[in-house]
Amino acid sequence: MRAWIANTDYEWYRFLSGRPDLDEVNFWRPSSGTFRALSPGGPLLFRLKAPHNKIAGLGFFVHFSVLPASLAWAAFEAKNGAASEAAMRERIEKYRRRRREEGDAGLDYKIGCIILAEPTFFPERDWIDQPRDWHPNTEVGRTQDLTAGEGRRIWHAVMDRLRGSRVSEPTPLDRFGAPVLVRPRLGQGAFRILVTDTYQRRCAVTGERTLPVLEAAHIRPYAAGGPHEVTNGLLLRSDLHTLFDRGYVTITPDYRLEVSRRIRQEFENGRDYYAFSGRKIVLPDASDAQPDPVLLDWHNHRVFRP
Known part of the structure; x- marks a missing residue:
């Protein structure tokens, strides 16, 4: 190594x-x-x-x-x-x-x-x-x-x-002294940038490329046990991120946007969002970086408010 x-x-x-x-x-x-x-x-x-x-x-x-x-x-x-x-x-x-x-x-x-x-x-x-x-x-x-x-x-x-530090020897020596690579744990900042680059700096729903308004969303929040992993992330325009976190929109396990009727009921608006309803999101090219369907199902049932 x-x-x-x-x-x-x-x-x-x-x-x-x-x-x-x-x-x-x-x-x-x-x-x-x-x-x-x-x-x-x-x-x-x-x-x-x-x-x-x-x-x-x-x-x-x-x-x-x-x-x-x-x-x-x-x-x-x-x-x-x-x-x-x-x-x-x-x-x-x-x-x-x-x-x-x-x-x-x-x-x-x-x-x-x-x-x-x-x-x-x-x-x-x-x-x-x-x-x-x-x-x-x-x-x-x-x-x-x-x-x-x-x-x-x-x-x-x-x-x-x-040895003896808080780091659990993520690259230990084997019996012959050869270093071994182990994938490092991600922090919040790394999660944000990895998700941004994995989605090629485009909103997964709208295709928006204006970087300052793009945000890395956790599917299952970190505070609720979700990991800082790309498969637990979506790159969303900031307004969609807010709606996703508050349960007004979700992504189904087959990668389609679903929009809650509550937007219309509570705000008498939402035409722009309903236009995207049922549309398949843009996915990362690498299959191992795509959103985990199990985590999406969790969001569908625990966060989304139909």
Whole structure:
């Protein structure tokens, strides 16, 4: 297995290391681009830049997405490593200026979001020496084989620090010392972005693509025992999300929208919604990402008010 050792902003690390019980973080990049170094569950190690030159924690890769900065803040808030959206933007724009990406003032520019689950931040006494062959001109990061040499040394040190922590060793060593990938648990922010991207940033009912009005809805609410899983999610326009949560609309197990007669009875309106009644929703291409019919049936009988 391979890890990604990522150059990490010290202020990002310092802010997040002081926050207990984080289930996820957004390891943002100051500009859009791609990230293909890890598969879901793969470890990303936080390497603090000079003068520290140490590995100070890790998280487990969930998903990469290019998002407007405003949506990154809305999804993760302080888990972006800053106390406010303004503080996050100030830090991002510092790096963007270095890269001569001008014209940011007042714009909702896009950033790369590496979404990580179950992050752990080591106190300074537990920092780990970076690879001995680390090149000082490495700009972003590099992949590292964890099964031999420096990678094996670092991974053993990481696992020593994880044992006894709140992380239940999601990537344990087997008897021969080989790391094993395990799918990380999703947090609320990761759920929101995964559902958004799985539905290709389109409302499942209307096809609306205006990103600020699209919301990831839980079919079975998290507070009612529903998981943060894509199969428990729907991407809906904000008004439809509200109606779905309040039981005025539902999605049947055969993926058709059903609209309650109560909209007309209570509000003497709803023509636009009734026009969609009986229509099949747009589904994700991957069958294993489509809404769970069992969860839809739960919503039909426990939330929907015919």
